[in-house]
Every structure is written in structure tokens, then in C-alpha cells.
Amino acid sequence: xxxxxxxxxxxxxxxAVVMGGLALPQWLLFILTIACAQGLVVLGLNLLIRAGxxxxxxxxxxxxGAYTAGGLSRAFGISDLFVQMAAGTATAALAAFVLGFLxxxxxxxxxxxxxxxxxxxxxxxxxxxxxxxxTDGFNLAKATLLGMRPGEEWLRFAVxxxxxxxxxxxxxxxxxxxxxxxxxxxxxxxxxxIRVEYMGASVRYxxxxxxxxxxxxxxxxxxxxxxxVGHIDPEMAYWTTSGEFVFIAVxxxxxxxxxxxxxxxxxxxxxxxxxxxxxxxxxxxxGIVLLAAIAFLPDGLWSLFARRKTA
Amino acid sequence: xxxxxxxxxxxxxxxxxxxxxxxxxxxVYGVMKILNVTHGSFYALGAYAGASLTGAWLAKGYxxxxxxxxxxxxxxxxxxxxxxxxxxxxxxxxYAKDEVVILLVTxxxxxxxxxxxxxxxxxNPYFVAEPYALLGSFEVxxxxxxxxxxxLVGLALALAAGLAWVLRGTRVGKLLSAVIxxxxxxxxxxxxxxxxxxxxxxxxxxxxxxxxxxxSPTVSVVPGLGVDVIVLSFAVxxxxxxxxxPGAALGAVIVGLVRxxxxxxxxxxxxxxxxxxxxxxxxxxxxxxxxxxxxRRI
Amino acid sequence: MPAILDAQxxxxxxxxxxxxxxxxxxxxxxxxxxxxxxxxxxxxTFINMITGYLKPDSGSIxxxxxxxTPLPPRDISRLGICRSFQIPQLYSSLTVRENMRVxxxxxxxxxxxxxxxxxxxxxxxxxxxxxDEVADHILERFGLSAYxxxxxxxxxxxxxxxxxxALTMAAKPRVLLLDEPTSGVSAEEKFGIMxxxxxxxxxxxxxxxFVEHDMEVVSRxxxxxxxxxxxxxIADGPPQAALRDPEVQRYVVGTxxx
Numbered sequence: 001x002x003x004x005x006x007x008x009x010x011x012x013x014x015x016a017v018v019m020g021g022l023a024l025p026q027w028l029l030f031i032l033t034i035a036c037a038q039g040l041v042v043l044g045l046n047l048l049i050r051a052g053x054x055x056x057x058x059x060x061x062x063x064x065g066a067y068t069a070g071g072l073s074r075a076f077g078i079s080d081l082f083v084q085m086a087a088g089t090a091t092a093a094l095a096a097f098v099l100g101f102l103x104x105x106x107x108x109x110x111x112x113x114x115x116x117x118x119x120x121x122x123x124x125x126x127x128x129x130x131x132x133x134x135t136d137g138f139n140l141a142k143a144t145l146l147g148m149r150p151g152e153e154w155l156r157f158a159v160x161x162x163x164x165x166x167x168x169x170x171x172x173x174x175x176x177x178x179x180x181x182x183x184x185x186x187x188x189x190x191x192x193x194i195r196v197e198y199m200g201a202s203v204r205y206x207x208x209x210x211x212x213x214x215x216x217x218x219x220x221x222x223x224x225x226x227x228x229v230g231h232i233d234p235e236m237a238y239w240t241t242s243g244e245f246v247f248i249a250v251x252x253x254x255x256x257x258x259x260x261x262x263x264x265x266x267x268x269x270x271x272x273x274x275x276x277x278x279x280x281x282x283x284x285x286x287g288i289v290l291l292a293a294i295a296f297l298p299d300g301l302w303s304l305f306a307r308r309k310t311a
Numbered sequence: 312x313x314x315x316x317x318x319x320x321x322x323x324x325x326x327x328x329x330x331x332x333x334x335x336x337x338x339v340y341g342v343m344k345i346l347n348v349t350h351g352s353f354y355a356l357g358a359y360a361g362a363s364l365t366g367a368w369l370a371k372g373y374x375x376x377x378x379x380x381x382x383x384x385x386x387x388x389x390x391x392x393x394x395x396x397x398x399x400x401x402x403x404x405x406y407a408k409d410e411v412v413i414l415l416v417t418x419x420x421x422x423x424x425x426x427x428x429x430x431x432x433x434x435n436p437y438f439v440a441e442p443y444a445l446l447g448s449f450e451v452x453x454x455x456x457x458x459x460x461x462x463l464v465g466l467a468l469a470l471a472a473g474l475a476w477v478l479r480g481t482r483v484g485k486l487l488s489a490v491i492x493x494x495x496x497x498x499x500x501x502x503x504x505x506x507x508x509x510x511x512x513x514x515x516x517x518x519x520x521x522x523x524x525x526x527s528p529t530v531s532v533v534p535g536l537g538v539d540v541i542v543l544s545f546a547v548x549x550x551x552x553x554x555x556x557p558g559a560a561l562g563a564v565i566v567g568l569v570r571x572x573x574x575x576x577x578x579x580x581x582x583x584x585x586x587x588x589x590x591x592x593x594x595x596x597x598x599x600x601x602x603x604x605x606x607r608r609i
Numbered sequence: 610m611p612a613i614l615d616a617q618x619x620x621x622x623x624x625x626x627x628x629x630x631x632x633x634x635x636x637x638x639x640x641x642x643x644x645x646x647x648x649x650x651x652x653x654t655f656i657n658m659i660t661g662y663l664k665p666d667s668g669s670i671x672x673x674x675x676x677x678t679p680l681p682p683r684d685i686s687r688l689g690i691c692r693s694f695q696i697p698q699l700y701s702s703l704t705v706r707e708n709m710r711v712x713x714x715x716x717x718x719x720x721x722x723x724x725x726x727x728x729x730x731x732x733x734x735x736x737x738x739x740x741d742e743v744a745d746h747i748l749e750r751f752g753l754s755a756y757x758x759x760x761x762x763x764x765x766x767x768x769x770x771x772x773x774x775a776l777t778m779a780a781k782p783r784v785l786l787l788d789e790p791t792s793g794v795s796a797e798e799k800f801g802i803m804x805x806x807x808x809x810x811x812x813x814x815x816x817x818x819f820v821e822h823d824m825e826v827v828s829r830x831x832x833x834x835x836x837x838x839x840x841x842x843i844a845d846g847p848p849q850a851a852l853r854d855p856e857v858q859r860y861v862v863g864t865x866x867x
Contacts, residue, residue, distance in 0.1 A: 054411045102594055109346060109410050110597055113549055117590040120542060124582030181714030181723050188711045191700040198660070198698070200686035200780065201715045239542050243418060250415060280429040287422030291401075294416060 006175050009258060010168045017164045021157050029156040031272065033228045035264040036160075036167040040221035042248045042260035043174055044214030050254045051210055052190030053107065056242045057115030060122050061092040061215040063237035065222025067126065068092075070232045073140040081143045081162050085223045092219025093212050100208040119237050127234040137233025140226055163224055170217060171257040177213065178257070182206055218245075247286065251293050253300015262301055316452045318571050324460045326567025327467035328526065333544040334470060334559045335518030341554030342491050342511040344410060348417040349397065350519045351541030352424035353390060357520025358536055359428055360389035362437040362527040369441055378442045379462070386517060386524035393424070394516040398509050406508075421541070429534055436531040443528035459528065466525060467563075470518065474556055487511075491554075546589040552599025561600055612671075613638040613816050614690075614784055619658055619668035621840075628654040629665065630840040636784075636816060641807075643831030643848065644820045645861050650837035652820045653695065656786050660692050661685040672784070687719055689783035693790060695820070697773035701762040705753055705772060708761050709744040712779040735781040743779075751775040751805065767794045771802065778809055785810065787819040791826055799823060803830050824852060824862060836861050 021029065041062050048055050065088030072078040072087055099118060106114055126132050142149070143159050150158040177183045185206045188196050193203050226232045235241065244267075252263025270289055274282035297303060336350045364385040365378045397420060405413050446458035478484040490497045490507050498504045523536065530536075547566050551558025566585055573581040592599060612635035621629040628651050636642055644652045657663040659670055661682045670678045677685055700708050713733050717723035717740065722731040730739035738746070748754050751771045756764060761772060774790055790806065791799040803826055810817055821827045827834060827848055834851035836844035838861065844854040851857055 106593075106597075109414070110593065112411060112414070113545065114590060114593045116542070116545065117549070117586050117593060120546075120586040121583055121590060124580070124584075124586055127582065128579040177725055180725050181718035182725075184707075184711055184714045187703055187707075188700045191702050192698055194682075195698040195700065195776075196711075196715075197681070197683045198686055198692065199712055199715045199776070200683055200691075200719055202683055240538060246415065246418075280434070281426045283422045284426035287419040287424075287426075290419035290422070291416065294412060294419070 006257060007172060010172050010175075013258075014164055014168050018161055021160055024157075026156050029160045030228065031268050032265075033156070033160045033163045034225060035261060035268050036163040037221040037225040037228065038245070038248060038264040038267070039261035040167055040170060040224065041218040041245050042252060042263060043171060043257060044217030045245055045249045046252070046254045046260060047174070047178075047186065047210045047214050048207075049249055050186035050190065051207060053111045053207065054246060054249075055115040055214070056112045056239065056246060057117070057119035058214065058218045058245045059237050059239070059241035060115070060119035061096060061218035062222035062225070062241065062245070063119075063122060063126070063232075063234075064092045064095055065089065065219030065224075066226035066232045066236050067132070067222075068219070069223035069226040070138060070140055073227075074138060077141070079141045079144045079227070080147070081145055081159060081224070081227050082166070084227055085166055085220045088219040088223030088226075089216045090219070092222070093216040096212045096215030100211040103211060104204045104207040116239055116242065119242055120239060123234055123237040126237065133233070135234060137231060137235075139231050142230065143227050159228060163228070166220070166224070167261070170220065171261070174213070174217070175257045182209060186210065247290055249300075250290060251301055253297070253302040255299065255302035255305075259300060259302035266301065314575055317454055318568075318575050320451060320454075320456060321574065322564075322568040322571035324456075324463060324567075325570055326563045327460075327464040328522070329543070329547050329567050330467045330560055330563035331463070331470060331525070332519065332522040332540055333547040333563060334474070334556065335515035335522075336544045337548040337551070337554055337556065337559045338474070338518070339512055339515035340548065341556075342487065343406075343508055345402070345417065345512075346410070346414045346545075346553075347512075347515065348414060348421040348541060349424060350516065350544060351537030352421050352428070353394070353516040353519035353537075354523035354540045355428055355532075355534075355537035356389040356393065356424070357386040357523030358527040358530075358532045359432045359437065359523075360520070361385035361524030362439045362532045363432060364388075365442060365528075366437065366439045369439070375441055375445055378445075382442060382524045382527070383521070386520035390513060390517040390520045394513040395509060398512040402512070403505065403508065421537075425534065425537070434534055436533045437527070438531045440528050457529075463525060466521070470521075471556075471560055478556070543585070546585055549589050549599060550592045552602025555599065555601040558599050558601035611638055612636060613673060614659065614818075615671040616655075616659065617669050617671075619655070619665045619670070621654055621658065621663060621665050627840040629658070629668075632668070632840070632842055634835055634842065634845065636818065639814055639816055641817045641830060641832045642819070643827040643834045644818065644837060645822070645824070645827060645834060645851075645857075646837030647861060650861075651840040652837050653788055654840075655837070656692055656788055656818075656820070659685075660690060660786060686780065686782075689780075690786065691777045691780050691782035691784070692786035693774045693777040693788060695788040695792065697769040699761040699764075699769060699772055699776075702760065704758050704760055705748060705764070706744055706757045708772060708776060709748060709779060710740060712776045713740040713743055716780060747775055747779055750809065767798055767802075770794055774802075774806060778806070781813050782815060784816045784818070787817065789820050789822070791821065791823060799826055800829070828852065 041058055045055060045058050068088040068091045069084035072084055078084065103111065103114060127135055132138065142155060145158055145162050185196060185201060189203050189206060196203050222236065248260065248263045248267045251266060252259035270285060271282060274285035293300070332354060336347060339345055339347045339350070361382040365381045368378060368381045369375060401420070402416065405416050443457060443459040448455045448457050478487060486502055487507060490502060490504055494504050547562040548559055550565055551560065551562030565588065569584050569588060570581055573584055614636040617633050619629045619632040632651065632655060644655065646652050654663065658665050661677070661680050661684065665678065669676055672688060672690060677688065700711060703711070714723070716734050717731060720734045722734070723740070732738055733740050733743045736743040745754070748757055751774070753768060753772060753775065756768060761769070764772065770790065770793055774787065778785065787806070791802055794802060807830060831848050834844065834846065834848050835842050836851055836854070836857045838856070843860065844851040844857045852862065
């Protein structure tokens, strides 16, 4: 196996962001930060996909994270990005710990449908809640970082650096997890679940763990998105949001912890370009890209870079 | 309780609508094992086609009483233009692939169709209310109900009866059972399975379009119409059992009643309860109340 | 002589099919037992019940005196009873080495080693070396080194069998159940594979139960033979005696002059 260069790559990317970020325009800083948020969700989703489970309900945890951040901001005046992300991670992980007991018993399309149903339940809860602003949602105050409030010109850059740090750390930790015995079980479960059990490992336990990690990452992403956009609404729990995450996952492939971020960037780029060209055809462009990815790059964009020896 | 009457009437009407909207989805899944996300697109297509065609029909001064036929024609036309093209042009190359992959393909198509609709019909709302207003209203227990809703109920019943007859009483229906059971064997025995798939898919999409078309006189037809319908249809067919037609009926009745109860007594929980039922069914009886599909569950 | 594995009165029917009728056998520690019988006679069902994949309708299975009948495959594997498969069960999208890493990883995980918070490269329990070294060592032992980085899917038949067995033996089981270890393999290779397995087993000391259709292989390696027919054990004894048993001759070996 080729020497693992991932940690170095992660460090290099962080350095590039910190050094180059100052030269980038505000709108690009914003997009990059959102790509971090989406990338986090898909980083987690990929853990499940590796095990053969496509969740159509990651928006549930994304939204839980977002509303946790929102709640902290609105109810307690806490606008620190790191605190919000940590809290979002925790609440989402807790929810997934409970739900995982049920979900870890499902496979295939039923896993997808149940995860979808759970996210729609949450959607149903918040969309009708007057206190939470119904369909409008509500706003969050601007971010503070470690007690400091960055100046207007610095805000986006500072948030991006903070986001990138947290995100790349999460990617590094996930990478490390994937190299542990438990982390290695994903593809084995996908290929031959029975063999895994016969080897003496619990498939349900492994899936449960992956589900919780995926939720934690989605919660972090949701909190980050909430803080960055400055606004949350129930749409974040809707099935179309889950669909976007699956879209990015298909685009990225599961080949590396860096893949989701590449996928999110490309997704953001296509979205921006297509929307600028014609606001009425950007979805169509996305649909065509998705079809192309499914047809020509079944292992995602990352398979273009990976040098896996297969046959 | 004086509220029971209206709750039941509303429940029946909503159930009828849900059945029409969802039955095509369960049909396509039952035969082809595909969860067709474009089902929502066809609902929207039907709504747009029905509304715009009827609008044009009425503008030309043709008899309004025939507008119902126009609604039907609109749904049929929209389906025939798009569905066979999708099935023959793309889906049939995907049949060997995993269920989830096919679902993602239909999701991609859904995205494409969402914008295709915008390109054809623009983004302004269509509101062609004549077929609805034409029939006036009737009274039940002191409350007025639009007579149009009876058409929905009648349509639902006709569809249920028609589908049941085709599947149980005709040779085609029996062949379909064989195809569902074992497509490879059927092919080996000379059944034109490809044609069955094409017809089933087109029929399933047509039923969605029909639902959209006949709903269009009661709503403002806007982009994104299909987005809510598809996930609601998922709930209905999951509750009843993927692939089961009686299941779709039962699912529609359950969701319809639940919704009606919620709207009348506690509106905030409407969606919450519907999807909770879906989750509960998946948790305790994943194959659905009448389900044929074997749930993949350990 | 102590029985490490004791099956008593196992019964199992699937609808109209009787897969096991009153199957009883006490397996001695460190013995080598061959299971023979035609297809459908109940050999694999026997293995499936021992390993927890199937629950017998009645009867019990004891391992070192402990009742293991209700346990699932995962728990039974952790107790030291492991099996290989008639049709090799591999992780097809992973490379041969990755397959082995999964197996060794499970051993580490079950011992609480090598987890997220651990530092360095812990030794795999029972092997005394880190996982990557052990993996290469085992693959070499089984002649699979050349295929290390190839996907399990593309392995030729004999190699698939070997990998399947290697994965099973990576756990250093106390009781090793092999379902047709030499099927799908050429005549010359059959003996080679069994020699390889027996050598590996000898070093650790383990009880071996293997299903086999080739009577020469059975005679050569088994110290005891259990012959199955129609869900029952129709003969139980040393190979020379069992293979000459008239019923065995008739129902298993297939000769008519019984």
C-alpha cells in the first residue's frame, strides 16, 4: 500500500487556507466555509456508505446541529463558533446514539427510508413551531472566536480559518479512525456481513458506532453552516437537503477523507456557475452532473487520483 | 362529537387524493423494484400540463364541462412524451444495478425535470380554477363542501377498481404477477418483460400525472409542486407496504385520517404524526401493513 | 479422554426436509474428525448448528462443558470455535492483504487493543507481532504472498479456498471446522492443502473437524470418521472401519456390493 500521505496533505491545505485566504474575495471565503460544513456532513455520510448504507436522512443531524447553534445564540447569547460546533456535535451524537439502536438493524433501501422518515419527523416538528419561527426560521448573531469579535473585514477570513482548522482536524481524526480495527470493518460489512460475524465482530455495533460518528460530524457541519449563514430554517431538515449530501457523496467517492471536501467544492462551484448562467437550469445541471458521476465515475472523483492496485 | 363528521369527510377526500398520488409509486416499485423519485416530477408535469391545457381550452371558448377530459388528456400527453423516453433512454440500462443506485438516477432525473418544467412553463403560477368552481358545492351537516372533491374520490375508487381488475382478472395481470415473481424466468418463457417494464413505468407515471392534473384546479400550480408530494407518497406506500396496491389504499386512508384529525384538533403535529407513523411502521413492521417486499433487516 | 465439543440429540427440520435427526457426537480434544456423506446428508447443517448459524429444534451443544446452543456465530467465534466455508466467503472488493487485516483487526478489537486512543502498533493476540507483519506472515505461509495486493474477487478458485481457510485460522481457533477444504481444488493440490492446514494446527494444538468427499484424503488425515446420511450419523469410528461399514459403502461411498 502506498505510504499514507493524508496527514501531510491536511496540514498543507490548512496552511494554504491561512496564507492564501487573505487574498480571496468575501464571497469565495463564504463558499469555502460552506464547503467545509457540507464536507463535514459528507465525511460522516461516507462512513455509512463504506459500510453499504446510504442514509437519506443526514439532514436530521445537520439540522440538529444548526438549531443547537441557533438555540445557543438566541437563548444564551453564545455566538462562539467553536462552542456552537462542539454543542452541535454533542446533541447530534446523542440523538444518533439513541436512534442508532433502531437504525443499525436496517439495510438497503429500508435503511434509507427509515433515515428519511426520522429526518422528516424532525422537520415536521420544527416547521410548525411558532417559537422557532415556523417556515422562516430565525437568525443568528455574527460569530465570535474564542471570546474575540473579529472586525467586519476580517470576519469571513477568521471564520474560514477557524472552520478549516476544525474541519481538517475532524478529517484527520476520521482518517485515524478508519485505520483502527473497527474502522476497517466498513467495507467488510458491505461485502460480506455474515463473514464479519463469523470472524467474531458485531456488525450492529460497528454500524451503530459509524452512525454516531456520522451524526456528530453532521452536527458540527450544521452548526458551522448556521453560524456562517447567520440564519437557520426547517429546510435544513428537509429531504432535499439530505439529497444534496448524498449527491456530494456520490460525486466525491469514499476513497479518502479529503474526497468529501473536494466534492463539496466542486458542488459549490457547479452550483455557483450554473446558477449564474441561468437560475432556472442550475438544478438541471446538477442532475446531469449526478448522472454523469453515476455512469462514469462510480467511485467518485477521488478515484481519478487514487492509485489503488486492483487487478 | 360534532366534529367527527367533518373530520371523516376531510379524511376521505385527502385519502382519495393521496391514493391517486401514491398508487403509481407502489406499482412501479412492486413490478420493477424501483423507488421512482421522478414520480413527484410527473405529478408536477400533470399539474402544469392539465392546468395550461385547460386554460387554453377555456380561453378558446370551448365547453367548460369538457375541461375534465382536457385535464385527463393533459396528464396523458405529458406522460407519453416523457415517461417512455426516460425508461427506454436511460432507466433500462440501470436495471442490473443496486436499488439505491437506481434511486439516485431517478433523483438526478427529478432534478432535471424540475428545471425542464420551469423552462417550458415558466415560474409564474398557473391557477385554472374553472373545473373546480364549475361544480359548485354541496352541504353535509351544515358545512359546505366543493362538489369537485367528489370527482377526486370517484377517480380514486375507479382507479382502485380498475387496477384490481386488471391485476386479478385479466391475462395481462397474471403475466404481470409472473414478471414480478421472476423476471428472468418470465423472459425465458417468452414474456416480453421489457415491454412490461415500459408499460408499468409509463402507467405509474401517468397515475402521478393524473393526480397532479386533477389537483391543479384546486391549487396554484407553482414550481416545486412535486417536492412535497414525493416524500408524502413515500410515506403512504411505506405504511401500506412497498409494492402492494391494497397497501397503497390503506396507507392513503391512514395518512388521510391522521392528517384530518390533526388539522382539526392539533395542526402543529400534522407532518410530525404522518412521518412518525411511517417510522413506526418501518420499526415494527417494515414490510408495511400489506407488504410484499422483504425488508432487509438484520 | 475429555470431550471438547459435545453435541447431544440434535434435531433440525426445514419444512419437509429433515436435516438432523438425533445427531450426537462427543469430539475429543486435539482429535481430527472427518465428516463424510452425500450432499444434503446433514454435514453442513451440523457445522451450522455448532457455529450458531442455525439453532437446533432440540438437543444441545456443549463446549468444554458450557452450553453454547443459543449463542450466535459471533460469540461462538470469540470462544475459539471457527469455521471455513464450502464456498469461500471473502471480502471481494478488498485486497487479499486487506482481507487478512480485517480478520486480525477483529482479534485486536476483541482484546481491546489498537483502538482509536491507542498509540503505536500493538501485537495481535496469539501472534506476538503487529498486524501488518502477521498478515504478511500468514499469507506467505499459505502461499498467497504473490496475490497480496490483488482484489480477492480476482483470485483463482484454489487461492480463494486458501484465503478463506487462512482467514479462519488467523484467529488460532481451539476448534477448527472446515467445510470441504479441498473442494474446487485439483487432485495434486488436495493433499498439499491438508498438509498445510495440519502443520499449522499442530503447532498450536487444535481440534479439527472437516467435511470431505475424497475418501483418500479422509483416510490419510482423519483419526475418526462420522458418516452422515439423511440427517443421521450412520457410522462413527476410525476411517478404516467406518469406510468399510456396509451402510457407509452404500449410502456414502456409493458402491453397490454392500
